[in-house]
Amino acid sequence: MTDITAATYVPNLSSSAFSQFKGKTTKIGSDGANADSQTFTVSKSGEFNFKINDTFTNVEIRNDRNEVVTTIRSKESAADASARLGPGTYTATFSQANRTAGVRDYSMDVTERQNVLVTGGGATLKGTAQPPGNGDTGVQKHTFNVVQGGTFTADISLANTRWAMMDKDGKVVAASDSGKTDAEQNFLQKPTYKLEPGQYSMVVVPPSSLKSPTDFRLSFVPRNPDLSDSGLNQESAIQKTLRERQDRLRQWASEAKPTTTSTKA
Known part of the structure; x- marks a missing residue:
């Protein structure tokens, strides 16, 4: 600074x-x-x-x-x-x-004012949030250029930070007002945002409790829209094979007859 x-x-x-x-x-x-x-x-x-x-x-x-x-x-x-x-x-x-x-x-x-390029692999905005004061709300403005559209989730590293993304007509297409950082939330429970190719503007409002300049990161992460929270319980093929093998071993152990050893004098 x-x-x-x-x-x-x-x-x-x-x-x-x-x-x-x-x-x-x-x-x-x-x-x-x-x-x-x-x-x-x-x-x-x-x-x-x-x-x-x-x-x-x-x-x-x-x-x-x-x-x-x-x-x-x-x-x-x-x-x-x-x-x-x-x-x-x-x-x-x-x-x-x-x-x-x-x-x-x-x-x-x-x-x-950063101009962020969004591709199919997502994008990251890096900035420094300033503490509000003297009538200044600390609002930042940035530009996003989406060259490859898709479905994304957002990940911001600064808690209690509000942000909103608007298209060229001023319509809000993505926004967040969370008391937690996005990194603290379950990935599959986060809201998704569908972004079409074009130019967007973004405003970032840091928390009013901010006491000193703080670096932050806001990322858009690609998301498969077909995934849901139930996907957390889905098994891979390897996990299924290992589980079935473990079940068979447990069953075999429970059905096996106990053996005794006698000692003759």
């Missing part, structure tokens, strides 16, 4: 899974509102989530050609936006929507 408390150096967003910009709106922007600017770089192309944690705060991000690549405008709560950025230098300008508010603190979280 990178905590940027002052613009004493230029951070590289590509080198950290999570970055945070902090500062004060001690300058005056072009519209007359209190403002501040910070510069960062990107060394490899990627998609990033930008989340302003303060109310009534505007953020404008420009590239080195002074083109606006994304804007964020928070009102009564935190707000976020995503942008795909190529290698280069960028400037984030923070300004207050309320011009009479005076100098205020601000903080903005930046996380990499």
Whole structure:
């Protein structure tokens, strides 16, 4: 995690899974509102989530050609936006929507928005959950591209974490709200999700009790839809042969007549 408390150096967003910009709106922007600017770089192309944690705060991000690549405008709560950025230098300008508010603190979280490729063998999303605070719910957004459809179960390593996957029309196609990690549940008792080829978006909401940044893993595991919980009691051919052999041995032992040995003096 990178905590940027002052613009004493230029951070590289590509080198950290999570970055945070902090500062004060001690300058005056072009519209007359209190403002501040910070510069960062990107060394490899990627998609990033930008989340302003303060109310009534505007953020404008420009590239080195002074083109606006994304804007964020928070009102009564935190707000976020995503942008795909190529290698280069960028400037984030923070300004207050309320011009009479005076100098205020601000903080903005930046996380990499992963684009996960789902094949017939499944897929895994790796991320770092951030503790909620300052109006920030800790929600993460990611993109899933399903190239081979199928039936899957989900396995998330962080307990009390909610997640939902939506198709391009915003319809929820998979979701979980479990108090346990998926790994603690019986595989054959987990719900299955049928995913057709296409692009999906996912939101991940970490538990409100989270106290520090925590790595997590969310996997989609291929599942044979014909399997059921009764399959747990089904025997393989080898298991059946061994069991029948053991039964025959027990039966033979129970039917065998006891033998006695006498000793003549």
